[in-house]
Amino acid sequence: MRPWPLLVLLCFVLGFSPWALAESPYIICEYPLPTGSTDIGAMTVDANGIVWLIQNEPPVLYKLVRDNLTFSQYALEGFENAGFAGMSVDGQGNVWFADLRGNRFGAYTEATNDTAHFNFPGPMAPTSVVRRGDIVWIGCKEEVGEYDLRFPDEPFIDHFVYNYNSFIYDIQFDRKGDIWFVENAVNKVGVYWHNYDKISEFVIPTEGAYPFCHAIDNRSRLWFVESAPNKLGMFDMERFSFTEYDLPAIDGVKPVLSRVATVDDAVWLTDVKNGRAVRFLPDSGEWAAAVLGEGTAPVFIEADDSGMLWIYESGAGKLVALEVTERFGLVTPTPEPTATPRPCPSPSPQPTRTPGVAALIAITALALSALVCRRRR
Numbered sequence: 001m002r003p004w005p006l007l008v009l010l011c012f013v014l015g016f017s018p019w020a021l022a023e024s025p026y027i028i029c030e031y032p033l034p035t036g037s038t039d040i041g042a043m044t045v046d047a048n049g050i051v052w053l054i055q056n057e058p059p060v061l062y063k064l065v066r067d068n069l070t071f072s073q074y075a076l077e078g079f080e081n082a083g084f085a086g087m088s089v090d091g092q093g094n095v096w097f098a099d100l101r102g103n104r105f106g107a108y109t110e111a112t113n114d115t116a117h118f119n120f121p122g123p124m125a126p127t128s129v130v131r132r133g134d135i136v137w138i139g140c141k142e143e144v145g146e147y148d149l150r151f152p153d154e155p156f157i158d159h160f161v162y163n164y165n166s167f168i169y170d171i172q173f174d175r176k177g178d179i180w181f182v183e184n185a186v187n188k189v190g191v192y193w194h195n196y197d198k199i200s201e202f203v204i205p206t207e208g209a210y211p212f213c214h215a216i217d218n219r220s221r222l223w224f225v226e227s228a229p230n231k232l233g234m235f236d237m238e239r240f241s242f243t244e245y246d247l248p249a250i251d252g253v254k255p256v257l258s259r260v261a262t263v264d265d266a267v268w269l270t271d272v273k274n275g276r277a278v279r280f281l282p283d284s285g286e287w288a289a290a291v292l293g294e295g296t297a298p299v300f301i302e303a304d305d306s307g308m309l310w311i312y313e314s315g316a317g318k319l320v321a322l323e324v325t326e327r328f329g330l331v332t333p334t335p336e337p338t339a340t341p342r343p344c345p346s347p348s349p350q351p352t353r354t355p356g357v358a359a360l361i362a363i364t365a366l367a368l369s370a371l372v373c374r375r376r377r
Contacts, residue, residue, distance in 0.1 A: 025329070030318045030320050031064060033053070033318060033319065034073060039057055040055055040314065042054050043300035045310055049308075050089075051063070052089060052095055053312060056082050059076040060075055061076060061095060061108055078117050079102065079117075084098065084099055086128030086170065088128075090130075093110060093111070098139070103120050103126070104117060105118050105138055124140040124141055125167065141166070141167055142163065142166050144159040144179055144181065144192045161190055166188070168183055169182050170214050172216060178193050180214070180216065181214075182224050187204045187206075187207065187211070188204060189242075206226060208228050209231065213259050221237065226244070230256060232244070234282070245280070257269050257272070258270040258299050263307045264307070267281075270301045273297075276290060279328070286329055290322055296320075297314045298313050299312055308323055
């Protein structure tokens with residue numbers, strides 16, 4: 001539910017102009033995870049816009065319930081001492097996860113509260129897992145693995161890349177049904193052509209880039225983080241060409257990248273060192289940052305179908321919803337944040353600033369809903 005009707009009503013009650021609220025370039029809403037939640041290994045957003053996170057130890061799934069903006073949690077039996085590296089949700093609502101440390105993958109079905117286990121006979125180092133139809137695809141150490149759920153006793157099918165120990169990360173389908181990935185240890189972007197049962201690989205121009213994750217935009221461009229040189233890389237999946245971007249100083253500070261997501265043709269990245277989410281518009285070359293806060297250490301970032309960005313703050317132990325307006329990126333430098341109201345799941349911490357009108361509105365919203373959000377100017 002959008003917050004604007006509530007905000008406009010509060011403005012009229014207090015005698016303020018509701019249009020002043022629309023001047024902020026972005027809105028941030030924080031959702032604290034349950035007490036004791038630590039060591040989150042992966043995050044995903046399903047087709048219904050539900051956010052899921054997975055904790056390594058003890059192994060627990062967290063689900064943000066959109067109706068009341070609280071978290072449900074589910075213990076994953078049999079996955080103790082896990083080190084989860086990737087997760088996804090299939091069309092039936094099953095949550096799939098790859099346990100890199102435990103050399104296994106699994107699935108959780110919420111309707112039956114059942115956890116399924118799939119163990120490898122040898123060292124496979126699974127990092128990512130997705131399901132399409134009856135087939136589960138797993139990104140492993142040097143292969144894209146194929147497992148048919150209809151024939152559980154049949155052998156696991158291997159689709160090998162050229163080098164051993166290449167460490168495939170972050171497998172994803174494109175719109176044609178082919179599977180793309182990055183190879184962390186051998187500096188490549190790769191694809192498994194499903195119709196041809198063949199793998200192609202493309203060498204990243206910067207040596208020792210150590211690509212770690214990727215996202216595909218609506219123009220068939222694969223964006224990836226070059227973790228060693230701290231660059232943003234792009235591979236055009238139709239022209240088979242690379243473009244690499246050195247990061248500029250944004251509002252006087254150079255980002256330190258962690259993860260990447262796309263919304264249409266815009267690229268979003270988490271700046272783990274400086275507590276920011278960064279947007280890059282490739283066509284115009286514009287960069288802009290949304291400040292999440294000191295000590296937040298944002299890591300994972302995903303977008304839902306509405307374009308809302310979801311970010312996990314590892315330092316603060318919170319899930320963040322970030323919504324930008326048309327004014328985002330027009331003002332430089334990024335101004336200091338101010339406290340504003342938006343429905344959130346927990347009682348509000350005391351605001352750190354008192355900016356005047358916006359603070360009065362925030363106090364009134366707090367009294368009505370006992371919930372908290374923060375808005376950035």
